[in-house]
Amino acid sequence: MNRSLLILIGALALGAAIFAGSFFTARHTTMMCCEKPADDLNWLRLEFHLGDAEMARIREMHEGYLSKCAELCAKIAGKKRELSSLVGTGTNLTAGAQAKLNEIAGIRAQCQTQMLEHFVAVSRVMPPESGARYLVEMKKLTLGHHEQVEQSMSGDSGHEHQH
């Protein structure tokens, strides 16, 4: 093979190795440096550049919210188990099962209200611009999922079904 071509191929391979090596090393180091899996609130600190005082206040609110959230989640889980035993292997949806579904929906709505209230409270601790951005992001991440499903089911037009 031509000597010049060999030099070119060797140089390209060496260049690719230098780039790949530095890329993966830097990526791994950054991930290790920025990631603190034990801390749930790390994202707030990274994304909204919050100070220690703001983080301390939010942490306090977060702990309070988590205990209430866990309580409601446990209720939902209990009602789901009851629903499961009511539905059993039957082919009809009984009145009891429908009532249980309504109960679950009620608790879920309560839970969502509490969650949104928590988001609003957290956003108020942040600087106004960050708070507004946080609220938009959280709404998109939590309620946006349902909106997407509902929009896809309704033909993504925003129009109501016409029967």
Place this chain on the structure above:
Amino acid sequence: MNSDDLKLQELLRGHRPVPALPPRFQQNVWRRIEDAEAPAKSESWLDALAALILRPRFALAAAAVLLLAGVSVGSLEGRQFAQRNAQMNYLAAVAPDSVR
């Protein structure tokens, strides 16, 4: 030397094989002489590039640029990945799947 010897010598000379020249022998000889005397041809772009790569200053600069680019892109990628993970952790804590 007698007359027989002379005859024999003539006979031998007449039977000495003379190799046949390849076709266009003379033309090819002249062409090779002209090629050898002509100035050296300019090198191809591949040779020029290879020569450039082999220059230490260029090789060092290229390696430094690639290293810097790799570190920059890798850091950016790592930061984005860590932020996405952190966001998922926060979301899992404040909004469990049963609520979303």
